[in-house]
Amino acid sequence: MPVISIVTPLYNKADYIGETIRSVQAQTVADWEMLVVDNGSTDGGAHVARACSDPRVHVLTSPRQGPGAARNYGIRSAQGEWIQFLDADDWLAPDQLEQQLTVAAQHPEAMIVAGGWQEVRETAPGNITRQRPAGQDEGLAGLRDAAFAFPPWAVHAAIVRRAILTEAYLWPEELDRFSNEDAVFWFRLVMAYPTAFSPAAGAFYRMQTPTARNQLNDPAKRLREFDLAAEYNRQWLTERGQQPTAGQAAALMRAYSSVYEAAIRADDPETARAALARAEQWLTAYFAVAPQPDWPMRLRRWLGLPRFLRYRRFWPA
CATH class of the missing domain: 3.90.550.10 (Spore Coat Polysaccharide Biosynthesis Protein SpsA; Chain A)
Structure with a gap:
């Protein structure tokens, strides 16, 4: 063997x-x-x-x-x-x-x-x-x-x-x-x-081979795939009596934020709006379970995600 x-x-x-x-x-x-x-x-x-x-x-x-x-x-x-x-x-x-x-x-x-x-x-x-x-x-x-x-x-x-x-x-x-x-x-x-x-x-x-399945430059496809992963992974937790942790909510918020930014660059306003809505949903989920929210997350909520993402080079995130 x-x-x-x-x-x-x-x-x-x-x-x-x-x-x-x-x-x-x-x-x-x-x-x-x-x-x-x-x-x-x-x-x-x-x-x-x-x-x-x-x-x-x-x-x-x-x-x-x-x-x-x-x-x-x-x-x-x-x-x-x-x-x-x-x-x-x-x-x-x-x-x-x-x-x-x-x-x-x-x-x-x-x-x-x-x-x-x-x-x-x-x-x-x-x-x-x-x-x-x-x-x-x-x-x-x-x-x-x-x-x-x-x-x-x-x-x-x-x-x-x-x-x-x-x-x-x-x-x-x-x-x-x-x-x-x-x-x-x-x-x-x-x-x-x-x-x-x-x-x-x-x-x-x-x-980036000719038959590669990873479409890094397709924000709409990335959005659908994050949606699927979130659905399956959240359901897996639910079946075991668990809910996403603050860290998991933050990770998915960042994932959808990246899709939002990619959609803005690609001039795809429909995908940008959908990705931003999901990012904001998971930002809210973070604050619902985080015992001590960290300051970058507080800053996101205070400024709003679009403004935070526009100026985030000025602070660690």
Whole structure:
């Protein structure tokens, strides 16, 4: 039985999947299996994956389309103690698995081990931005607050114990049409299970590829996706007799504020109005539960969000 299973959904990534597989083969940890789950590719990507002669690389065919469905199919077929998700156009530094598994051994209570990642834009491959996982310096509360609104890390910047990926904690396949299904997936996990942080930052995230699902420049799409994540995550809390914390309300307020600003820049007044209304709703929710509201939040309420956002460069937020 391998120590770790790498689960890779594949949909029309023929130009990248070979590099992704080679990055796994180059790992300093050799005890792994890689499950490439073909998800209806039409560009020959599955053929590229099947051409790999490494017996640790297996190509499966998902009966359902969508990245979440493909990941779930891979999880159900996986044999490893740990699961590493890795999209078909991303790659890992050679010591990525070793670093993550070392931290896992040091923290036997951890069900999730998360580290940093590096974003590489297809249009500017030499411009690499290093990112840190949410909560690394703020502790469990900070992680759970941030994860209410945003995915706390890139999908391949963390490993998860396979034992906790029961039916209740699989990928939400009904969100496969959207690009933030990971916001719901990771929120449920970090709310239920302990996380350890790793110094690893060898997860490389290729952005703005021709078939990328993340529409960073589409405020209306971002608004819909924040709405979905908020609905699902809030419902998950409600079912457990909980309500969003002040930190979670603040995180979602900031998320909608970012959409408001993007919509203003894009000259999309309808989306701007809707995003502002939601941001103000979550600002109100913050004050309803915050025992001691901090001064940036007080300033937001006093000035109003549009004015605060216009002049926020003059104060920390």
